[in-house]
Amino acid sequence: MRPSSLTYHVALLAVLFFPTVFALKTADWKTCSQAGFCRRGRALSARAKEHRSWKSPYSVDASSIAVASDQASFTAAVTSSLYPKINFGLELRIHKDGVVRVRMDEVGGLRKRYDEAASWALIEAPETSHDIKWTVGKKDARALYGPKKDIEVVVSFEPLKVVLLRKGREQVVLNGRGLLHMEHFKKKGDSVEVKPEDIPEEGLDIEDEAQKVMKLSPGAWFEGDSEDAWWEESFSSWTDTKPKGPESLSLDISFPNHGHVYGIPQHATRLDLPTTTGDTPTYTDPYRLYNADVFEYHASSPMSLYGSIPVMHAHSSDSTVAIFNAVGSETWIDLAHPSPKSTETHWISESGILDVFILPGPTPEDIFGQYARLTGTPALPAHWALGYHQCRWNYISSDDIRGVQKRFDEEDMPVDVFWLDIEYSEDHKYFIWDKKNFPDPVEMTKDVEAFGRKMVVIIDPHLKRTSDYPVFKAASELGVLVKNKDNNEYEGWCWSGSSSWIDFFNPASWDWWMKIFRTKKAKEWTWTESTESTYIWHDMNEPSVFNGPEITMPKDNIHYGGWEHRDVHNINGMLFPNITHQALIARSATPKRPFILTRAFYAGSQRFGAMWTGDNLGTWEHMAAGVQMVLANGIAGMTFCGSDVGGFFGNPEREMLVRWYQVGAFQPFFRAHGHIDTKRREPYLMEDPYKSMLRDILRLRYSMLPIWYTAFREASVTGIPVLRPHYVVFPHDEAGFSIDDQWFIGGSGLLVKPVTEKGVTEASIYLAEDQVYYDYFTHYAHRGAAKGKHITVSAALHEIPLLARGGSIIPTRERRRRSSPLMKLDPFTLRVALDNRVSARGELYLDDGETFSHRDGQIVWREFVAEKPDKKAKTLRISSRDLVKEKPGEAIDGVALKNFSPSNNFAKSIESVRVEKIAVIGLSSKPKSVKVEGGQALEFVYDGGVAAGGKKEGVASVLIIKDPGVAISEDWAIVIDI
Incomplete structure (x- = not known):
């Protein structure tokens, strides 16, 4: 907006x-x-x-070096040849996992520099390593460490330089080019003229006569000759x-x-x-x-x-x-x-x-x-948050929301969340409903909840400056609003008109903000016209200020602790979802996982929810750029990310809208959104065949929710992104290091390359390995090559280039439901995509998808394996085993699996959930028999074709095992006699 x-x-x-x-x-x-x-x-x-002879003026005072008794840290004084009276302090710490932290600050300066950025980003003080030994020499200090003792940190003294090496090869170099410069605090008017002969020769070419005759303030050869x-x-x-x-x-x-x-x-x-x-x-x-x-x-x-x-x-x-x-x-x-x-x-x-x-x-x-x-790792989202989100600026009334929901159901299109933008509020006083258009917000939300769906409403950070707005009034009385440079309440302009902003750096704001979200009346004003199924969208939290410099807050505004806004600007937007995250958890007697969408973010924001790529344009270029941005955000921690489907601005043509839904369905956060002046473009408004295409895309997303949820579990434990760029999956394949238009979904083996160009009917996909890849829909077997290979696949408008990597077992749910919570007891289908060695593996993670009971062991985590007992064996065994038993050292949200019992209430609640179909792709011949190990024979259908272990391309063979009668949460094995 x-x-x-x-x-x-x-x-x-x-x-x-x-x-x-x-x-x-x-x-x-x-x-x-x-x-x-x-x-x-x-x-x-x-x-x-x-x-040519440029040299950094910063050097380590060797006489000041101190190594901690436990060898965990190295400290030293740093001086500058330009300003010998200015002191700096250097500290290096080596963490238990090998990370090296390098800190340098001005010591005893006129003022204190802002040093709290890391405290907002880090989840805790990192544990330092005690398996380190520093060696201090005349020219440098060194620490050799790592399991193989192949990592070395070298601190060179003159000039100061920090180098990380592995096996003797430089990996990272700080100040190798001598550009380190920490502008020390000065008094206004400080300026001392120096003679040319006082300029350090190491900082200036002798031949540079033009510089030598200049009248310079200290360090002008380094800092420049003007203020x-x-x-x-x-x-x-x-x-x-x-x-x-x-x-x-x-x-x-x-x-x-x-x-x-x-x-x-x-x-x-x-x-x-x-x-x-x-x-x-x-x-x-x-x-x-x-x-x-x-x-x-x-x-x-x-x-x-x-x-x-x-x-x-x-x-x-x-x-x-x-x-x-x-x-x-x-x-x-x-x-x-x-x-x-x-x-x-x-x-x-x-x-x-x-x-x-x-x-x-x-x-x-x-x-x-x-x-x-x-x-921190990305938060494990609620399961419903991975479904489809329908939004626009703005659904204009309670009846509008009800009508949109009705149309989705009439058109048999799944959706999990409806969103309300700023116009739901009275005069843009967030939390306060516009009763003319939304006379019954609680009843409206409950109508949505009746089908397992949720509401998300926007709460922007600016507060309308009016005494009849209880949120502003309380914030002002509490003294938790951002101040201007004169230390008065800052007043700017945003959607609410004259506005002020909460200073969430002030701890006094935290408990107060959390109390607002309580849905029951209390002494303080609370948001009683909401329910526990109402979730939050934080927009404009950069912060956006319409009449401010660069449409944001002046840098000389003052935050808690006396820090200027310039010091904390990039962190500011992170605090808003942080506190709201805690508020949504605290509002329920049984805490539920919150959902918060934020526009502004910083390192660590992944702990609090999702983000989107902002107000994009309805163009093909922006569709493609959104793909790249989602991948980039993912590798920086913000993996719960997506771009507005259809583009925020503009009215996409039919072809573009279909392609954008195909892109959105394969991004972690899947939301359609549009500007208030755009045409309504809910998927059911399209005429056929486009409407049917969109319906199929939505159904495909919902069938794959087990894949997405399992990938998010891994991200929440390891930090590895849900969308994995090529270099992450194949780190040694140089041909793929710049690829950013195709990606893998978690560890599922699914490789997708959506079309982001107009008029395309074919797509080129890069395969990095000598492995078979199957078209997800037709089962056509494509063969890669040891040195990489591009293949061409059909990509007509109704087709999505989507491949299943050989060696993958992909769990899906194929029943059609109107929302994801209604799928909880639905059966599963397993797609077994055999690799060149006629084997495959996959995972499935399940919990209640809503509460934090997974931290108490209320989970189902299964591994599926297809393998031959040996190369010459004539049988293929497909089995399911409990990873809670197999990986006791693993953890869920920091709790070790060894503390979990495989027999838990959640597992019992889904003990009736079965595998309704197994599709084995790439067998070499029709099986003689298929049976449950130690049990009955099973019905199957075999359609012959190309085998996994061969060299031919073509439609692969498919074996369909009908209703094998095995439970998703139990150990079992199925033996295929080939």
Whole structure:
């Protein structure tokens, strides 16, 4: 949703009426050249490149080095040859899992730098390793560690440099190019003239006579010769006062042996990040991390968007490493490839301390685990949240919601959630219903609940400044509103008109906010006109301020603790869903898993719910960009993610809408949404054959919910994303490192490549291995190759390019239901896609899908295996075993499975749920018999075709075992005599 401005409406009309020809607006947001600290950082990099003898002025004071008695940490004083009276403190800690934390802060400065970013992102203080031994020499200090003692951290003293090596090869280098610069706090007016001969020779070429004759303030050869936006800065009509003066942090981070980097979402760009500097950069501006309400954003741009996660993966065929830069202020990142096999980055932040976590890998899975141990794993969502969500701005009344629900049922289309945008509220006073159009909100919600469905309503962070709004009144009286630079309540403009914003950095706001969500009357005002099936959508929480600089809050606003908004901007949006998450849990006597959708996010936001890619456009380019953005968010932790189906702006043509539903059905968060001025486009409004196509897509999503839920269980335990890019699944296949238009769904073996271009009837899919892949719908067997191979598949409008990897067992539920909660006792179908060795494996995870009882062992977790006893055997055995018994060391939400009993109430509640069909794909011949091991013979139908272990392509053989009579929650085996 966007600000009401003339330019906005003009642009909107262009989108609505000329959807393929319109200008994208960028002037409301800064470029690097318009941000003083980014200019200074880039100028520093340019000077370093110009001077051949450039050397970092920062060095370690060897006499100050201290190694903790348990060897877990290394500390030292750091000095600058430019400012010998300014002191810095360096600390390195090596965590138990090998992660290296590097911190540097100004010591005894005029002011304190913001150092709390990591405390909001981390789930707990990381456990340090005691299996470390530091060796301190004359030039450096070293620590060798790891299970194989092949990882080494080296801290060079002069100049300061930190290097992580594996097997002697450099993996990550901090300050290798000498761009580290922590602008120390100054007093306004501080300026000392120095003589040219006082300039350190190591910082300037001797031949540079032009520089030598200049009158310079201290460090001008390093910082520049002017006070560029030190104390205030203007952009458009706004002036940012900077009472603390310059305090930016510049740091170069290099990956000398890694030629591909991913992450730093959110940007609309390729997964394999394009360059911003070098000989032929893709972009001329750095990547910006600054949560912003950017409407009509470009489909390819380094511009900042709604969220910021300062984590970057670096990948090669040898290893994967990563860094997490715990900074909450605006940050710009330049990226270059000095060679195809190496990457250089330059991080420029407006404020904060140096607090970098180096993740050593060496595999993608290791990186996900190391990052998850820092910032937490994605929350295990409620099962219904993985169904289809129907939204628009706005369903206009209670009767409108009831009518939409009725039409879904009449058209036999499944849906789980209906959404209400801002117009449900009276004068945009969130929590307060517009009784003219929504006279019976509780009854309306209960009508939705009657079919197992839920409601989601929007709660934006701005509070209308009026005394008859109890939420604003209470926040003002409690003193928990953000202050302006004069320490008065900040007043800005948003949907509510004159508005203020809750300062969730203030602990006094937390309990108060949580109490609002209680559905019963209390002494304080509570949201009694809601139910426990009402869930929350947090929009505009960057925060979006219509009359603010860059459509956000002024940087010199004041938060709790006296910190300026510039220090915490990127963290700010994370706190809103955090507290609401706790509120939704606390409102129920039996806590239920909350659902919260957030637009703004930061590292750690994955713990609190889902996010979406914001206000996209109804264009083919944005459909494709959304795919890349969802993948990028996933590898940075935010795996519960999706793009608005159909595009927020515009009226997609029929072909585009069908293709967008195909994309949405294969993203974790599946929601259709549209702007208030777009045409209604609920799927049942389409004429046939398009309506039937959309119905089939929705049914396909619901049949696959067991796959999605099982993948989310793994993500919630390991941190590995639900959507897995090619490099994650095949980390040694260089041909696939830049692929970002096809992906695997969890560990299911499903490979999907939705069409995102107009008029396409065929699609090319890359297969990385010498393995058989089956078309999910036709069972056509495609053969890969050892060095990779592209195949062409049919992709007419009604077709989705979807393959099942040989070696997978895929559990689905094929009964048609109107919502996912009605599927709880439905039987399962198992698709056994045999691999080249005539074997397969799969998993299924189940719990009640709503409460936290899974933490008490109320789960069913099964492994299915198809295998021959030996290569020459004439039998194939398909079995089910209990993974709770088999993997006692595993955990669910931190609780070890060894503490769980396989015989639990949930398992008993579904003991009647059976496997109704098994389809075995790729057998070499018709079986002689099929029977339950130790039991009766079973009916089967065999349709001959290509065998899994052969070399031919064509439609594979399919064996259908009808109603084998085995329970999904029990151990069993079926023997096929071939």
